[in-house]
Amino acid sequence: MRHPLVDAAHRLAEGVLAPAAEAHDRDGVTRAAIDAVKASGVLGVNAPAAYGGWDAPAAVGREVAEILAGACCSTFFVQAQHHTPVRLLADGAHAARERRLRPLSDGTALAGVAFSHLRAFPELPVRATPLPGGGLRFDGRVPWYTGWGLNDVFLLGGATDGGEVVFAVAEPRAQPGLTPTQPLRMAALTGTRTVGLTLDGFTVPADAVVIRQPYDEWARADRPKNTNTNPAVLGVTRAALDLLDASGDDGAEETADVLRGRLDAVRRAAYALVDEVPAGECLTDRLVVKTRAYDLMRAATTAAVVAGGGRALGLSAPAQRLAREGLFLLVQGQTADVRGAHLAALRG
Structure with a gap:
């Protein structure tokens, strides 16, 4: 059930x-x-x-x-x-x-996040300064913030000069110390209403602070996460295969059958590593499976465009959208380890 x-x-x-x-x-x-x-x-x-x-x-x-x-x-x-x-x-x-x-x-409110810049440490794109009474002041530049105008609250991360990571919740709106850029125009997922944020003396009270911890402790838990296969990659791949099945073309349907078998195998391998292996272990194996999933997504979305012909390039056609979404997912949440493993796999 x-x-x-x-x-x-x-x-x-x-x-x-x-x-x-x-x-x-x-x-x-x-x-x-x-x-x-x-x-x-x-x-x-x-x-x-x-x-x-x-x-x-x-x-x-x-x-x-x-x-x-x-x-x-x-x-x-x-x-x-x-x-x-x-x-x-x-x-x-x-x-x-x-x-x-x-x-x-309970779904009453939707949250956003602004903390990927923490992975640039020891650089401090967003500096957090403790204030008397337990609050925080944030200064710097958030390069990516998704959902501006749609989110009700957001989680903001910063790092202190002393090497501590801090997270706080706040309201995502223009206010003293917080200024959004114009929406970013991207090759894919422009519709996510993604902006940059300029922080200039943006303060939050003590009861908005969620977590404080040493950077090394946070990074030790954060780094392995992106070695796992992103379920969204599998979802976009499956959607592209569904387009092939619906095309009415025997060659497209045969291609979908072959790729779907490979997708099922990658999915099993990826999720077995998440469910059965302790986090932080078998990172090389996780990266191998992750790059296989990327390869399948690229093959499936390319096949959907090929099967659709010239019509597939119209902005009303789902094939071109899926192909561009696939490009986005290749770099979403990318770390140096993921990028290196992917480039090595592409070199053969």
Whole structure:
């Protein structure tokens, strides 16, 4: 029997996201789409049941991610930001948890994130300065912030001069000390309403602080995560194979059958490494499987364009959108280790 959230994700994908995917890609993810995401319950997939979430198994979260990414990667990526703040708040400081976690768990509110710049340490793109009373001041530049105008709260990360990482929750709106750029124009996922943020004396009170920890401790847990295969890669691949199946072309359908067998094998291998091997171990194996998943995504999205011919290049055609979304996923969350392994695999 399938988990109720998997059924909810299918309804959301088929009824709302897939029909609007090309419009979201061109014009931006809509508030109506986000309202549908909130109403579906998927925002609470990994949230504690005590706060209104589902506390679902990790396998359910991965399946939901595959379904949403395959339907509309732009909407998927906006909501994907939500789950890290939920996890950190669940384990974080009491005051921030009690103030923010319930609406994020029950789907009332959507969260964004601004912390990928922490991976540049010891550079400090965003410097956090402790204030008297326990609050924080942030100064610097956030290069990427997804979901501007759609998120209700966001998780902001910074590093102190003393080598401590700090996270705090705040409201994502123009305010003293916080200024967004114009929306960034990108080759793919421009519809995610991604901006940069300029922080100039942006302050948060003590009850907004979620976690403080040494940078080395945070990085030790963060670095291995991106060696795992992203479920969104598998979702976009599957969506491209579905296009091949629907093409009415025997060669396209045969190609889909071959690639689908390879996809199922990669999926099993990727998730076995996550479920059965302790985090931080077998990193080389994880990177090998991750690059195999990239190869399959590239093959599947290319095949969808080839099967569609010239029509596949129109902005109303899903094949070209999936191909561009695939390009985005090649570098989303990329670390030096991932980039090196991928380039080595491409060299053969």
